[in-house]
Amino acid sequence: xxxxxxxxxxxxxxxxxxxxxxxxxxxxxxxxxxxxxxxxxxxxxxxxxxxxxxxxxxxxxxxxxxxxxxxxxxxxxxxxxxxxxxxxxxxxxxxxxxxxxxxxxxxxxxxxxxxxxxxxxxxxxxxxxxxxxxxxxxxxxxxxxxxxxxxxxxxxxxxxxxxxxxxxxxxxxxxxxxxxxxxxxxxxxxxxxxxxxxxxxxxxxxxxxxxxxxxxxxxxxxxxxxxxxxxxxxxxxxxxxxxxxxxxxxxxxxxxxxxxxxxxxxxxxxxxxxxxxxxxxxxxxxxxxxxxxxxxxxxxxxxxxxxxxxxxxxxxxxxxxxxxxxxxxxxxxxxxxxxxxxxxxx
Amino acid sequence: xxxxxxxxxxxxxxxxxxxxxxxxxxxxxxxxxxxxxxxxxxxxxxxxxxxxxxxxxxxxxxxxxxxxxxxxxxxxxxxxxxxxxxxxxxxxxxxxxxxxxxxxxxxxxxxxxxxxxxxxxxxxxxxxxxxxxxxxxxxxxxxxxxxxxxxxxxxxxxxxxxxxxxxxxxxxxxxxxxxxxxxxxxxxxxxxxxxxxxxxxxxxxxxxxxxxxxxxxxxxxxxxxxxxxxxxxxxxxxxxxxxxxxxxxxxxxxxxxxxxxxxxxxxxxxxxxxxxxxxxxxxxxxxxxxxxxxxxxxxxxxxxxxxxxxxxxxxxxxxxxxxxxxxxxxxxxxxxxxxxxxxxxx
Numbered sequence: 001x002x003x004x005x006x007x008x009x010x011x012x013x014x015x016x017x018x019x020x021x022x023x024x025x026x027x028x029x030x031x032x033x034x035x036x037x038x039x040x041x042x043x044x045x046x047x048x049x050x051x052x053x054x055x056x057x058x059x060x061x062x063x064x065x066x067x068x069x070x071x072x073x074x075x076x077x078x079x080x081x082x083x084x085x086x087x088x089x090x091x092x093x094x095x096x097x098x099x100x101x102x103x104x105x106x107x108x109x110x111x112x113x114x115x116x117x118x119x120x121x122x123x124x125x126x127x128x129x130x131x132x133x134x135x136x137x138x139x140x141x142x143x144x145x146x147x148x149x150x151x152x153x154x155x156x157x158x159x160x161x162x163x164x165x166x167x168x169x170x171x172x173x174x175x176x177x178x179x180x181x182x183x184x185x186x187x188x189x190x191x192x193x194x195x196x197x198x199x200x201x202x203x204x205x206x207x208x209x210x211x212x213x214x215x216x217x218x219x220x221x222x223x224x225x226x227x228x229x230x231x232x233x234x235x236x237x238x239x240x241x242x243x244x245x246x247x248x249x250x251x252x253x254x255x256x257x258x259x260x261x262x263x264x265x266x267x268x269x270x271x272x273x274x275x276x277x278x279x280x281x282x283x284x285x286x287x288x289x290x291x292x293x294x295x296x297x298x299x300x301x302x303x304x305x306x307x308x309x310x311x312x313x314x315x316x317x318x319x320x321x322x323x324x325x326x327x328x329x330x331x332x333x334x335x336x337x338x339x340x341x342x343x344x345x346x
Numbered sequence: 347x348x349x350x351x352x353x354x355x356x357x358x359x360x361x362x363x364x365x366x367x368x369x370x371x372x373x374x375x376x377x378x379x380x381x382x383x384x385x386x387x388x389x390x391x392x393x394x395x396x397x398x399x400x401x402x403x404x405x406x407x408x409x410x411x412x413x414x415x416x417x418x419x420x421x422x423x424x425x426x427x428x429x430x431x432x433x434x435x436x437x438x439x440x441x442x443x444x445x446x447x448x449x450x451x452x453x454x455x456x457x458x459x460x461x462x463x464x465x466x467x468x469x470x471x472x473x474x475x476x477x478x479x480x481x482x483x484x485x486x487x488x489x490x491x492x493x494x495x496x497x498x499x500x501x502x503x504x505x506x507x508x509x510x511x512x513x514x515x516x517x518x519x520x521x522x523x524x525x526x527x528x529x530x531x532x533x534x535x536x537x538x539x540x541x542x543x544x545x546x547x548x549x550x551x552x553x554x555x556x557x558x559x560x561x562x563x564x565x566x567x568x569x570x571x572x573x574x575x576x577x578x579x580x581x582x583x584x585x586x587x588x589x590x591x592x593x594x595x596x597x598x599x600x601x602x603x604x605x606x607x608x609x610x611x612x613x614x615x616x617x618x619x620x621x622x623x624x625x626x627x628x629x630x631x632x633x634x635x636x637x638x639x640x641x642x643x644x645x646x647x648x649x650x651x652x653x654x655x656x657x658x659x660x661x662x663x664x665x666x667x668x669x670x671x672x673x674x675x676x677x678x679x680x681x682x683x684x685x686x687x688x689x690x691x692x
Contacts (some may be wrong), residue, residue, distance in 0.1 A: 051516040105481060109474040128455040131477055132515045135451060135484075139508025142488060146501040154500065155492040162485025169478045170397040 024336035028072055031333060035075035035089060036068065042093040046140045057125045057133045061100055064116045070196060071096045073225075073334075074204035077218045080330045083209025087148035091203045094157065097141035099196060102164060104134035109172065110255055111284075114248075153203040160199035167191020176256035176282035178266055178274075185260050189230040190223070197226030217324050224318035225338055231311035232345045234259035235304050240345040243295045243304055250291030256282025260310065262294075264303040273297045308345050315342045370682035374418055377679060381421035381435060382414065388439040392486045403471045403479045407446055410462045416542060417442040419571075419680075420550035423564045426676045429555025433494035437549045440503065443487035445542060448510060450480035455518065456601055457630075460594075499549040506545035513537020522602035522628035524612055524620075531606050535576040536569070543572030563670050570664035571684055577657035578691045580605035581650050586691040589641045589650055596637035602628025606656065610649040611640075619643045654691055661688045 022030070029036070047058035071092035078088035106112070107120040108127045114120055122130040138161070145154045171188045174180045201222030205215045237252040238261050239245055252259050262281070266274055276293050280286040298304050318338045322331050368376070375382070393404035417438035424434035452458070453466040454473045460466055468476040484507070491500045517534045520526045547568030551561045578586075583598040584607050585591055598605050608627070612620055622639050626632040644650050664684045668677050 049512055049515075051512050051519065053519050054512060054515050105477050109477060128518055129515060131451050131455060132511050132518060135511035136508055136515065138481075138484065139504060139506075139511055142504035143501070143508055146497060146504050149497050151492060151495050151497055151500075154497075155489070158485060158488035158492050160485075162482055162489055165478050165481035165485055166395055166397050166400060169395075169399050169475060169482065172474055172478060173397065173399050 024333060024340040025067070025069075027333055028076060028337055031330065032072050032075045032079070035079070035092070036072060038089045039068075039071050039075065039092045039096070042089060042144070043096055046093065046097070046144060047137070049136070053125060053129055054133055054136055057121050057129055058100070058137060060118075060124065061104065061115070061121050062096070064118055066100075066116055068096060070099050070200040073197065073222065074200045074207070076330060076334060077201045077204025077210075077222075078208035080218070080325065080328065080334070081205060081208030081210040081214055085150075085207060085209065087150055087153070088204055088207035090144045090148050091153060091157070091207055092200075094141040094144045095196065095200045095203070097137040097144070098157065098161060098164075101134040101137040101141070102168075102196075104130045104137070106168065109168065148207075150206070153206050156199050156202050156206070160195045163191050163195045167195070171257070174258050177258060178278060178281075180258035180263055182260060182263055185258060185263055186227075188258075189227060189234075193230040193233075194223045194226030197229065198223035201225075213324060217321050220321035221318045221334065224314045224321060225341060228311040228314035228318060228338065229341050231260065231307055231314065232342050235261060235307040235311070235345050238295050238298055238304055241305060241308055243299045245288075245292060245295060249295065250280075250286065250288075253280055253291060253294055254282070254284050254286050260307045261298050261303040264306060265294075265298050265301050268301050268303075269297055273301075308342070311342050311345070315339065370679060370686040371413070371415075373679055374422060374683055377676065378418050378421045378425070381425070381438070382418060384435045385414075385417050385421065385438045385442070388435060388490070389442055392439065392443070392490060393483070395482070399471060399475055400479055400482055403467050403475055404446070404483060406464075406470065407450065407461070407467050408442070410464055412446075412462060414442060416445050416546040419543065419568065420546045420553070422676060422680060423547045423550025423556075423568075424554035426564070426671070426674065426680070427551060427554030427556040427560055431496075431553060431555060433496055433499070434550055434553035436490045436494050437499060437503070437553055438546075440487040440490040441542065441546045441549070443483040443490070444503065444507060444510075447480040447483040447487070448514075448542075450476045450483070452514065455514065494553075496552070499552050502545050502548050502552075506541045509537050509541045513541070517603070520604050523604060524624060524627075526604035526609055528606060528609055531604060531609055532573075534604075535573060535580075539576040539579075540569045540572030543575065544569035547571075559670060563667050566667035567664050567680065570660045570667060571687060574657040574660035574664060574684065575687050577606065577653055577660065578688050581607060581653040581657070581691050584641050584644055584650055587651060587654055589645045591634075591638060591641060595641065596626075596632065596634075599626055599637060599640060600628070600630050600632050606653045607644050607649040608640075610652060611644050611647050614647050614649075615643055619647075654688070657688050657691070661685065 043062060047062055048055050074092035074095050075088050078084050103115065104121060107115055107122050108130050112120050113123055145157060167188055171192060174184055174188065198219050202215055202219035205218035210218065234252065237259065239249050262277060266277060269277065276297060280290040280294055315338045319335045322335055325331050389408060393408055394401050420438035420441050421434050424430050449461065450467060453461055453468050454476050458466050459469055491503060513534055517538060520530055520534065544565050548561055548565035551564035556564065580598065583605065585595050608623060612623060615623065622643060626636040626640055661684045665681045668681055671677055
């Protein structure tokens with residue numbers, strides 16, 4: 001498999017070595033700073049409530065140092081086109097609220113203790129408050145969208161909202177299911193991650209006044225970037241390219257999440273290897289040794305580099321989607337952001 | 347307190363004794379049957395998904411014999427006006443999805459075992475699936491609204507969605523809080539129940555082509571009806587007017603819910619009575635004897651009839667809200683529905 005992405009990897013790894021100080025994410029932060037200041041102010045004001053627990057919990061999560069990549073993509077997509085109607089700010093804040101609502105519910109569903117290096121909100125305020133504040137953020141997201149009076153963009157994001165939830169149910173149904181196929185996995189990551197990236201970029205383009213081709217290009221860009229992003233995340237959960245063991249290595253394994261590195265290993269491993277994986281899969285008490293044994297199997301079968309190869313395919317597709325658009329600094333930057341997102345795993 | 351509602355009660359109790367076969371709810375069912383057939387078909391089709399667990403769980407709840415009062419009010423409100431644009435069907439289905447999404451999340455938050463006489467969905471499919479299918483229904487609700495392209499109605503329902511979640515958080519924060527005031531309680535029931543009745547009636551009126559006065563009248567009608575409805579529910583939880591002990595009597599007590607019968611009793615009871623209530627409040631293991639002791643206190647202090655008196659005030663306000671509208675059969679029926687909703691407690 002490595003033949004089909006080595007050239008790409010070499011090229012981006014070379015770029016890292018020669019890299020100037022500013023990463024693509026830094027440059028994106030810089031290019032969107034003015035708009036993001038407005039987005040952040042809107043986020044703070046709409047997380048407010050006369051019910052004290054709501055802003056306490058919402059701000060704890062929202063201010064906990066997430067990258068705000070999705071809303072940045074929305075405002076960047078809007079900037080890419082010339083005819084902005086000003087609604088990108090509302091859509092960007094709505095996208096971030098939708099994302100945070102999902103995180104609150106996911107942490108309850110996954111029984112996660114930590115989020116962004118801090119105790120998850122549910123560990124501080126409880127599962128109940130996390131569910132309800134998630135619902136509140138979703139309601140606020142729709143209110144911000146309604147204010148733009150842009151019914152088409154609202155359609156894009158409400159569809160994304162339903163598909164995301166559906167994808168989470170599908171993932172739940174497949175938890176610990178040893179028969180999960182690579183196609184099932186592709187459907188899960190598309191729904192639970194890529195569709196929100198797609199919608200974030202698409203509504204950004206719409207707010208920027210893109211024509212149909214521009215809107216489609218940005219939607220495709222977001223979808224492929226989201227797929228790449230999730231594949232990298234899932235490889236990172238087992239230590240990334242090199243299978244380097246760290247503090248959180250194997251979280252997905254202990255939660256029984258059927259991600260591509262595991263699905264491929266179950267399909268190709270020996271009976272003994274399959275047993276080793278099956279025993280640890282979905283066992284919250286699986287030991288560090290068990291995780292190390294599983295990572296050794298993934299390494300022998302090269303399922304981590306192959307998962308990253310798949311991420312690279314999607315990353316390239318994201319970059320290609322931009323090629324129908326006129327050359328511009330923002331187009332180049334959005335292309336660079338893709339590379340950065342897959343380099344996390346090295 | 348009883349002086350201010352006795353006449354009303356006597357009048358409606360007299361009506362019961364002389365009642366013809368068809369209750370107001372039966373007549374409402376009849377008057378909205380054609381539209382509700384479309385609403386029910388839409389509900390079933392939009393609860394579908396390629397992810398099997400979604401329609402299984404959604405239909406289990408949706409088909410479990412709820413009265414569908416909210417969507418009936420939406421289509422009835424639309425019928426009340428002459429210029430329907432056909433979007434009432436979508437809004438009615440969306441309102442029912444929002445309601446069911448709330449029920450799924452509430453049952454997780456309240457750790458309820460039963461719903462509509464059957465095991466709650468969370469007892470069959472688990473808390474995780476209940477959270478996620480609730481999210482799915484909410485996303486589908488917004489998609490149905492978007493299809494109408496009526497951004498103003500979408501605004502009404504998205505605001506309701508945020509306020510409802512906020513009200514649930516407020517109720518959670520007040521759980522077992524002995525200092526909860528009648529004003530806190532009024533805020534909770536307005537947000538968690540009345541606002542959706544208000545929105546259901548308001549968007550119905552809008553879909554029916556109501557003018558501003560008609561829209562406001564129906565919004566007010568729904569709000570007051572919803573308040574009455576919840577007050578009656580909260581009295582029924584302690585056996586209604588007579589404090590009659592039944593199988594589920596005291597569920598709110600065991601969950602620590604600060605409802606008006608309890609709030610008034612805590613404010614007016616003796617120290618011993620307050621202790622008796624405080625000990626049972628929020629204790630899931632509170633015995634039948636403990637519940638009976640609390641109901642005896644509520645009976646001595648007449649907090650159940652006074653809670654119902656408050657329901658009657660709201661019921662009368664709901665009927666008065668309709669009086670700005672031209673006389674019609676549907677207006678009379680909507681007025682009768684109010685009486686029926688408070689008579690449940692007798």
